[in-house]
Amino acid sequence: xxxxxxxxxxxxxxxxxxxxxxxxxxxxxxxxxxxxxxxxxxxxxxxxxxxxxxxxxxxxxxxxxxxxxxxxxxxxxxxxxxxxxxxxxxxxxxxxxxxxxxxxxxxxxxxxxxxxxxxxxxxxxxxxxxxxxxxxxxxxxxxxxxxxxxxxxxxxxxxxxxxxxxxxxxxxxxxxxxxxxxxxxxxxxxxxxxxxxxxxxxxxxxxxxxxxxxxxxxxxxxxxxxxxxxxxxxxxxxxxxxxxxxxxxxxxxxx
Amino acid sequence: xxxxxxxxxxxxxxxxxxxxxxxxxxxxxxxxxxxxxxxxxxxxxxxxxxxxxxxxxxxxxxxxxxxxxxxxxxxxxxxxxxxxxxxxxxxxxxxxxxxxxxxxxxxxxxxxxxxxxxxxxxxxxxxxxxxxxxxxxxxxxxxxxxxxxxxxxxxxxxxxxxxxxxxxxxxxxxxxxxxxxxxxxxxxxxxxxxxxxxxxxxxxxxxxxxxxxxxxxxxxxxxxxxxxxxxxxxxxxxxxxxxxxxxxxxxxxxxxxxxxxxxxxxxxxxxxxxxxxxxxxxxxxxxxxxxxxxxxxxxxxxxxxxxxxxxxxxxxxxxxxxxxxxxxxxxxxxxxxxxxxxxxxxxxxxxxxxxxxxxxxxxxxxxxxxxxxxxxxxxxxxxxxxxxxxxxxxx
Ligand SMILES: Cc1ncc(COP(=O)(O)O)c(C=O)c1O
Numbered sequence: 316x317x318x319x320x321x322x323x324x325x326x327x328x329x330x331x332x333x334x335x336x337x338x339x340x341x342x343x344x345x346x347x348x349x350x351x352x353x354x355x356x357x358x359x360x361x362x363x364x365x366x367x368x369x370x371x372x373x374x375x376x377x378x379x380x381x382x383x384x385x386x387x388x389x390x391x392x393x394x395x396x397x398x399x400x401x402x403x404x405x406x407x408x409x410x411x412x413x414x415x416x417x418x419x420x421x422x423x424x425x426x427x428x429x430x431x432x433x434x435x436x437x438x439x440x441x442x443x444x445x446x447x448x449x450x451x452x453x454x455x456x457x458x459x460x461x462x463x464x465x466x467x468x469x470x471x472x473x474x475x476x477x478x479x480x481x482x483x484x485x486x487x488x489x490x491x492x493x494x495x496x497x498x499x500x501x502x503x504x505x506x507x508x509x510x511x512x513x514x515x516x517x518x519x520x521x522x523x524x525x526x527x528x529x530x531x532x533x534x535x536x537x538x539x540x541x542x543x544x545x546x547x548x549x550x551x552x553x554x555x556x557x558x559x560x561x562x563x564x565x566x567x568x569x570x
Numbered sequence: 571x572x573x574x575x576x577x578x579x580x581x582x583x584x585x586x587x588x589x590x591x592x593x594x595x596x597x598x599x600x601x602x603x604x605x606x607x608x609x610x611x612x613x614x615x616x617x618x619x620x621x622x623x624x625x626x627x628x629x630x631x632x633x634x635x636x637x638x639x640x641x642x643x644x645x646x647x648x649x650x651x652x653x654x655x656x657x658x659x660x661x662x663x664x665x666x667x668x669x670x671x672x673x674x675x676x677x678x679x680x681x682x683x684x685x686x687x688x689x690x691x692x693x694x695x696x697x698x699x700x701x702x703x704x705x706x707x708x709x710x711x712x713x714x715x716x717x718x719x720x721x722x723x724x725x726x727x728x729x730x731x732x733x734x735x736x737x738x739x740x741x742x743x744x745x746x747x748x749x750x751x752x753x754x755x756x757x758x759x760x761x762x763x764x765x766x767x768x769x770x771x772x773x774x775x776x777x778x779x780x781x782x783x784x785x786x787x788x789x790x791x792x793x794x795x796x797x798x799x800x801x802x803x804x805x806x807x808x809x810x811x812x813x814x815x816x817x818x819x820x821x822x823x824x825x826x827x828x829x830x831x832x833x834x835x836x837x838x839x840x841x842x843x844x845x846x847x848x849x850x851x852x853x854x855x856x857x858x859x860x861x862x863x864x865x866x867x868x869x870x871x872x873x874x875x876x877x878x879x880x881x882x883x884x885x886x887x888x889x890x891x892x893x894x895x896x897x898x899x900x901x902x903x904x905x906x907x908x909x910x911x912x913x914x915x916x917x918x919x920x921x922x923x924x925x926x927x928x929x930x931x932x933x934x935x936x937x938x939x940x941x942x943x944x945x946x947x948x949x950x951x952x953x954x955x956x957x958x959x960x961x962x963x964x965x
Binding site for chain 2 (some may be wrong): 365369373376380383411413415440442445464465466468469473477569
């Protein structure tokens, strides 16, 4: 597991694609990840659909609603990941909200995630101090790695703290926004990326939120090890008559 | 047992700030300054002045003679229905708008369900000449048209929340997202004792004027500055927090919180959070909420839009778990009956929310000389359509 994340960050221009588990159809999770890998994506972030995803924009919330209606559950997601792991070697990041873990049982969740081959977790509403005090040792016990978020407003001191606890990568939120924001990168954002780059943080960095096309991906790669694309990919799936073709097109247009 | 918030923002094991990093700065900014500002003499003076001259405080503590005769106890009504805009909500919006100004914020956002908090927010924004955006679920916009018109007349922009169930919890999500996208100039004016720390504590402090007045009003009228029982309805819990506040440490006072049972707690159409909910996180706070085994937040139901929320504030979660509070429920029908009874006996048409508190009088044992205060959180004007439907169908 150590190796999957570390090996991946030997490379540059990492493309991490977010998908919502159970969307557009319940069983599509497996196919989508397999196709992404075939087309050269370096990592995937699988979203566990939540009814009230505060950090996400309308595109991801909508896909989550549909996935929940499709009948997605955490047990099913773990089964799907187990299936994916039979053929897929790239890092799998699992993203969800803290209440989902609380109801599943934190330790059961971590154990299960590790067992099916998840490498890292993103839980945006788990505060870093509570993580350190209450959950860090458990996460480490199961060999999982956290990836935490920073934003343009995160202080330098806090960035160092968050980077230290982010054992997979540091998730650099590109703007004052929820996921699925604008398609261009503004000056204040590049200044912020510049500032983060100059901190010489050891933890690999991926830029996310508002990365939607080749141009924004390339910009992100100038300042970080790579980028995460979510809403733009979900939008592409939304109208897709043929998942395989859509995914091939989408990845080819970016990388 | 301690019933005030601790340094980390918890009431016992409930509360905290379970928020994404995108909100960290906003919440931290508020946390670092709210106490200094609202405890300052200058703030207190302005706040008290506005409550007096603009809101119309103190609200009366009214001895309800005929109600008392019927229930065989001394029943007092704390008349929050007589506040400007018709409910307790304005105590909080006056406090928060003053705070927002002192923090240098120039744009106000809020969430609303029934529209009462939205109206109270739009009102103080008009007063302070500040732009106001109110998020409201698309479904609530349809069923609360008069309050939408009020907000618009007051100059607020009402934005429809079209995600999820299109009701209060989704309006809250949208307001939080707006705050994430506008971290510099925008102040998020929350309407109840919910959300991440410091909101529950701050809103409780602003609403605590209710029990502060009760203390001296009771002293004047009964010779004792506390009652035997205080009854209040709980949506998020702000009017109850205000009515309980100064009695939290006085174990002689029984604190009775009334939730909305809707059609009944076993019907799947209910908002009785403590009865059918479980511990978890909603809107950044660890508390009780209505959810399924997957942790998905479920849809509440109540005839009263103000109680139609799938969570409760963390203070109330603590009062419930520690058993300091007595938690009861009233169904839609019981609330309607109580509303008509109060109207007939005392000539006061209550808000449907407050009618839930009145309904509790039927559910508790009362002794002859007992002193009971019911917090009448709002008036019934906004609910006339529902009341008219009942009258037209007979009862
Ligand atoms: C009159 C009245 N009472 C009670 C409530 C419920 O809110 P809370 O529990 O925060 O007092 C509302 C909310 O809209 C209300 O308008």
